[in-house]
Amino acid sequence: MKINTFKYFFRDCFRSIKKNSLMSIASVISVLSALVILGIFLVITFNIQHITSEMEDQLELKVFLEKDISVEEMGDLENTLDAHKDIESYTFQSKDEALNIMSNQLEQYENILKGLEEDNPLPEAFIIKTHSAGAITELNDSLSDLDGVDYINYGESYVGALIKFNEFANIMSMVVLVILTGISLFIIYNTIKITVFARRKEISIMKLVGATNWYIRVPFIIEGSILGVLGSILAVLVIRNAYYYLLGLIQGQSVLMMGITFAPPESVMPEIMVYFIVYGLVVGAVGSLFSIRKFLDV
């Protein structure tokens, strides 16, 4: 095909967008609407991931030491911890610190614990942070046999529940995302189909004066892509601004949030942007391609 032909294609598709402006605007709004819904869910999904990964970060392993641990054993233990690849950091917790923390955590037993101060029965401990939640159980096994270690506590049921919840949340949000992607695809494809349908007479005229299928298709595909991308860019802008606005609203209301932080937009938006623009482009182009098919039978 000549370069001129492509010039014609672009000229025609811009003209058609202008001439059928009502339908063009409607298509863009459809893409926009469908993607904004998808965007809301994506942001929610990213935030769930963010929150669970923050919760994972807070997981720790408490290695309680034997009451009569020797200095040597203590040194060996520290060396082992230093060398272990799964361990991110660790701190030492003395008896007093332990009691302090316990009475802070257990408000309701504060009074009772006060009596223990003189003869503190709590053991010393190493508090270990791991690189990943998955490493915790392994680490538990490998550390518990070491000399000087009394027992290890890592909130077994809590870690298990968290990992399960994590999996569950991931599966659920994937399912919802797939469903929503499907639905929004449906909405956009539908809109394109009606707009193409409204122009079926034009298509048949083109065929009757000798235009090949590709000659007719290409401007439609270009038009579909342009409208799709336009809609997706608008959707990205809407999502972005709404998210910043929401974060602004919530900032300072930390009481509400119970210590939960939101995923930073800088990390969320680029992914959504790329995803949306590719989506808008592909759905617009492929949607046009399929919608036009049946009207080319002249």
Next chain:
Amino acid sequence: MKINTFKYFFRDCFRSIKKNSLMSIASVISVLSALVILGIFLVITFNIQHITSEMEDQLELKVFLEKDISVEEMGDLENTLDAHKDIESYTFQSKDEALNIMSNQLEQYENILKGLEEDNPLPEAFIIKTHSAGAITELNDSLSDLDGVDYINYGESYVGALIKFNEFANIMSMVVLVILTGISLFIIYNTIKITVFARRKEISIMKLVGATNWYIRVPFIIEGSILGVLGSILAVLVIRNAYYYLLGLIQGQSVLMMGITFAPPESVMPEIMVYFIVYGLVVGAVGSLFSIRKFLDV
């Protein structure tokens, strides 16, 4: 208007649905898609409400008794509790029970708490369930001054957080619902607009042979309502079956759920059904009414 005219309206709108079946199907799918998305969110919202209300149900007030409480004081207290309108039920917790529960809850301090058994420092308590979470703070005030009451504990910060979270979740889901309702309205209105646009020539012909605006509008409005209701009924069916399917999948996987139960579909679906059908009807009718407006200017 004559009764015959209405017969014509219905005949015409069924004919038009059949003749423009591609566009009719597309409109129904648009309504369906938009409402399914809305439905997913509605189900999620109902479940959040369900879960928070379950959490509220589990709230309890612990009234710790003075060590040297007299039998009389005890009797008075029980009478007060029996008579109090905010109290749903209460149980008595002895020293031993308290220690037992504490050591169960605090796995990690199990060893330490064992030492306390001989000389149990924990007080006796009444554990009270209230009718509503809101009543807890009030009850705290009214009970703490009574004779024989040492102090009251109800997880102040937890209750506060739960109420706040409740409010937050309600506001968020209302916001998301309003936004989604708006977007789905947009999608449906848009689809109707394009289908009406595709038939603008027919509309102008009717006007030119002397049809009044209402004569032209009514069949469009009826058609819009029928397609809207059809789409919404399909949406209800989709949501209903998907929800039952999901519940079926999850049943027995209670580990995953950490004790959380889902809102029963029997309580969720009727509300959604009424909401959707009214929505489909109104949006279909009003959407058609507005879409047709500008083409009546002939």
Next chain:
Amino acid sequence: MIKLNGVCKTYDKTEHLALSDIDICISKGEFVFIVGKSGAGKSTFMKLILKELEPSTGEIHVDDQDITKIKRRHIPFYRRKLGIVFQDFRLLSDKTVYENIAFAMEIVETSTAVIKESVPNALKLVGLSHRAHYFPDQLSGGEQQRVAIARAIINNPYLIICDEPTGNLDPKTSIGIMNLLKDINAKGTTVIMATHDKDIVDLMQMRVIALHGGKIVSDKKGGYHSED
């Protein structure tokens, strides 16, 4: 019955005058041909009378009513008293031939019994009884044109406006249609007809108004644009 006073019409955006300074008076019961070259303004004239277009300047009176001043919501009622054949037919594509014609009666709330009797009669008059249940896009050009004619006469209008009603018809069918219009005219209905068909105009010997470039260049009884 119809009176135009200094009517001009320019289409928005185009400077060009489609009709300029038209003064016409057509009495009740007349049969008038409008002739003229392609683009002379014949259809524009028809559309003005139908109130499909508004004149840029001037007044148009139909049946002693200044139609430029009719209220929007009264327009349909004004149009119902006219019968119009459009140059491009304008049939409703999702209704059959029968229903297209019946539609014009339904909007004026004619009883079903009357509709059921009148429509087949009208179809017979234009020779389309065998096409009653075809859709417009299943008809030949001439058949569509005859449906449009049947629709125009069905409500016994006091004024019939035909824009090129025989453009797609063979001479024999054309003459049939002209006889039909003549009969209707004989019963007192005013008929205005734009046409290019020299033979028909010559045959009928009625009043002929000739337009050229939007102006009236002749207005007399007799043959097709006599200057030619």
Next chain:
Amino acid sequence: MIKLNGVCKTYDKTEHLALSDIDICISKGEFVFIVGKSGAGKSTFMKLILKELEPSTGEIHVDDQDITKIKRRHIPFYRRKLGIVFQDFRLLSDKTVYENIAFAMEIVETSTAVIKESVPNALKLVGLSHRAHYFPDQLSGGEQQRVAIARAIINNPYLIICDEPTGNLDPKTSIGIMNLLKDINAKGTTVIMATHDKDIVDLMQMRVIALHGGKIVSDKKGGYHSED
């Protein structure tokens, strides 16, 4: 050049034969009128040659090619060598007059320079230079018809098919168009034209094929359906 053997055409759903048992042979360079009553099958015949419709039975050869056997993707290339004027014009409503004509050249990848020269020439031939930048719905019926004619001749086709090309034209303009077609025919292009215009057929004295109810009832040189 064109040869029809036992061609019949029934439209789906309707039992009725739009064309029955047609045998025609048209040689290269001929000028043929197809006449007949409204609904006789003229447009159907044209549509068969264009491959807009498929015959129910029979063979159609154009330029020694059996067009019923052309592969789907070769149809556009076949159509490009024809010039067609449709009875209902079929102009692209979102392109101007100029662009409608240019479009027919663009699809065969004519260079821009040639397009820029040819289109104004064609517009001049049909007398529409002053309407080049109007959209079809801003044109009168006759003007649209002339745009369709200009589009049909722009690519110098070897066969021109005109369905009622003067139905919306005044006699003077019609004769201009006929002279144009005659000139093109004189240069060797085959012309097939369906028309109702008795005057034109009588004037031209070319081969006339008369259809009636889907059958050929006469095929001879001379005036309009001589039996009438």
